[in-house]
Amino acid sequence: MKRVIAVLALTAVIFLSTTGLAFASGYQVSSDGYFGCLSKDYYSKIARYAVQEDIQAFETALLGGYATGECIRLQADERVFVEETAVFSGLVKIRKPGDTLEFWAAIEAIKGVPE
Numbered sequence: 001m002k003r004v005i006a007v008l009a010l011t012a013v014i015f016l017s018t019t020g021l022a023f024a025s026g027y028q029v030s031s032d033g034y035f036g037c038l039s040k041d042y043y044s045k046i047a048r049y050a051v052q053e054d055i056q057a058f059e060t061a062l063l064g065g066y067a068t069g070e071c072i073r074l075q076a077d078e079r080v081f082v083e084e085t086a087v088f089s090g091l092v093k094i095r096k097p098g099d100t101l102e103f104w105a106a107i108e109a110i111k112g113v114p115e
Contacts, residue, residue, distance in 0.1 A: 027080050027094070027111065028077050028078060028110070028111055029074040029076055029077065029109055030076070030109055030110060030111040032074075034109035035073055035105065036103030036109070037070055037071040037072075037104055038069075038071070038102070038104075039070065040089070040104045042065060043104040044091075045061060046062050046071070047106075071103075074105060074109055078096070079097055080094040080096055080110065081094060081096075083095055083102050087107075090107050090108075091104050091105065091107060092105055092109075
C-alpha cells in the first residue's frame, strides 16, 4: 500500500511539474526597498527598530544581517514563491526560484502577478 501511494505521489509531482501547475509562482516583489530575513524573529526585531525610529539600531541590524547572510535585499519585480503566510503578523515566507532558502518579508513586499 505504501508503495502504491509513493508511486501515485511521484506521478502527480512529475505531471504537475511538467505542466507548470504545481510550481507557478504568480508573485513578484512589489518595489525596491524591501528586505527579507531567514528568521521571523530577526525580521521582527529589525522592523521594531524602524517603528521605534531608532535609525542607528535599524541600520546596524540590517547591515549585520546582510553581512552574515541572515537577510537579503529584495528587488522590484523579482519573482518569488510564497511558502507561508503569517497574516496576523503581516509577514510572508518567500523563496526565489531555484533556491531552497526561505526568507520572511513584509506582506506588502509581495504583489500577485496575473498569469
